Amino acid sequence: MRKLAVLIVLVVLALGLYVMARRRAQRQGWIGVTATSKINGVTARAPAPQVLLTDLNGQNLNTATFRGKVLLVNFWAAWCTPCADEVPQFVNLQQKYHDEGLQIIGISIDDSDSELRDFYRRYKINYPVIAGSQKIAQDFGGILGLPTTLVIRRDGDIEEKFVGATDFAMLEKHVVTLLHSTP
Amino acid sequence: MKLRLISLAVLLTALFSFAQKQPSPGSLQLIQADELVKAMQSSGGQKPAVLYVGPRLLYTQAHIPGAEYIGPVGRAEGMEKLRARAKSLPHDGFIVIYCGCCPWEHCPNIHPAYQELTKQGFTKVRVLYLATSIGTDWADKGYPTAKGE
Numbered sequence: 001m002r003k004l005a006v007l008i009v010l011v012v013l014a015l016g017l018y019v020m021a022r023r024r025a026q027r028q029g030w031i032g033v034t035a036t037s038k039i040n041g042v043t044a045r046a047p048a049p050q051v052l053l054t055d056l057n058g059q060n061l062n063t064a065t066f067r068g069k070v071l072l073v074n075f076w077a078a079w080c081t082p083c084a085d086e087v088p089q090f091v092n093l094q095q096k097y098h099d100e101g102l103q104i105i106g107i108s109i110d111d112s113d114s115e116l117r118d119f120y121r122r123y124k125i126n127y128p129v130i131a132g133s134q135k136i137a138q139d140f141g142g143i144l145g146l147p148t149t150l151v152i153r154r155d156g157d158i159e160e161k162f163v164g165a166t167d168f169a170m171l172e173k174h175v176v177t178l179l180h181s182t183p
Numbered sequence: 184m185k186l187r188l189i190s191l192a193v194l195l196t197a198l199f200s201f202a203q204k205q206p207s208p209g210s211l212q213l214i215q216a217d218e219l220v221k222a223m224q225s226s227g228g229q230k231p232a233v234l235y236v237g238p239r240l241l242y243t244q245a246h247i248p249g250a251e252y253i254g255p256v257g258r259a260e261g262m263e264k265l266r267a268r269a270k271s272l273p274h275d276g277f278i279v280i281y282c283g284c285c286p287w288e289h290c291p292n293i294h295p296a297y298q299e300l301t302k303q304g305f306t307k308v309r310v311l312y313l314a315t316s317i318g319t320d321w322a323d324k325g326y327p328t329a330k331g332e
Contacts, residue, residue: 077238079257081289110238110255131200134243145316146285149310164286 046154048073051139053105055128056120059103064156070097070178071152072104072171075132075143078111078119082165083147087123089168093175094127100179101154107132109146153178212298214279214309216326222277223249229277231309234268236261236296237282245328247281252332255284256299257291265296269303278308283317324326 048071050064063071069119074090076083087106094104104127108116113131120129128135138149144163151160151174159178173177184258211259222231233250235242242252253263253268276299282292293310300308313320322328 018287077285078287079255079291081291082286110240132240134240135238137244142318144241144245144318144322146241148316148318163319165289 019065044082046158048150048156048158049139049141053107053128053136053138056117057128059128060128061128063105066103066152067156068154069101069103070175071150072102072152072153072175073107073140073150074104075107075109075137075140075146075148077109077146078115080109080146084119086147086166086168087119087125089166091123091126091170093172096165097179098126102175102179103127105130106138107140109137109143151175151178154181198218202248211293212293213312214326215312216321219247219279219309220326222279223247231268231277231279232272233279233281234265234296235282236265236280236292237284237290237317241284243331245317245322247311247321248327248329250281253296255282255292256296261292262295262299265299266303269300269305272305274304274329275306278305279311280308281311281312281313281317283321285316287312287314 012170045163048063050062053061053063063073072090074086076086078084090104090106094102096102106125106129108129109132111119111131116129116131119125132143136150147162147164147166149162149166149171150158151162151171153159160174212296219231219233222228223233223322227266233247234253235246235250236253236256238255246252247274252269253264256262280293280296280300284290284292287293294313297308297310
């Protein structure tokens with residue numbers, strides 16, 4: 001009888017943990033987003049678009065020049081709490097893996113210029129930040145939710161698209177795997 | 184003693200799990216995507232006024248056909264636009280608001296919009312439940328979208 005009670009308790013405990021894990025994953029957008037999901041026509045594993053950008057410092061960038069590096073393109077906004085919370089973690093990733101060939105680009109959506117610059121300075125962002133536009137969003141195949149992060153391999157193909165709050169442990173694993181792969 | 188400890192662990196897990204449940208129960212009247220599509224396509228009955236209360240850039244990328252752009256109600260300009268639009272809506276009218284800019288529990292626009300409309304006495308306000316975003320929970324699931332202004 002006592003053993004049965006313990007068994008029931010353990011089953012309930014396991015179910016509770018499963019429900020919690022699933023809810024967390026759903027909130028973070030990791031369920032239902034796969035490597036082959038489409039971004040308004042841009043399919044993961046397809047070549048990343050070549051886009052010309054100008055960052056907050058007036059520096060011109062061409063995403064094509066990052067071929068050979070692992071590129072993370074993060075669409076975010078200062079007004080979007082989970083996006084803003086992620087910025088320090090992107091800063092850490094950039095610092096940690098820059099020498100191994102990681103490049104991050106942040107594209108802000110619907111922030112005012114002053115809000116964006118203030119945020120950029122306050123968080124000491126160590127990668128290019130661009131004020132997003134309709135055209136930039138379209139060039140990347142359309143952005144329909146924040147945060148959205150595209151993971152682009154050294155060969156220039158999109159490896160993955162993540163929508164929703166980022167699981168950085170998982171993202172870092174992806175990045176390390178891609179950094180260690182040959183172009 | 185051991186059994187008591189395990190029972191306590193189960194209870195705490197259950198409470199934690201319940202506390203994590205989103206959205207906060209009872210605070211918003213929700214409508215699901217398929218219900219909204221049915222309501223919009225229905226030939227009889229009252230069709231909803233669908234108001235988009237998120238950022239413009241996402242709206243122009245893709246929005247629900249027929250949805251009116253209000254703007255991010257989490258900001259003062261957006262709230263003013265919502266108040267102005269509400270003046271011409273009947274208080275017993277069927278109103279659906281949606282955003283889908285970011286994960287549900289972090290959306291800065293939905294709660295202020297819902298609270299404003301209910302405060303003004305609108306009795307049939309529903310919030311479209313989009314757990315992750317308009318892309319993941321609407322467009323990617325094949326529900327209709329329109330582009331542009």
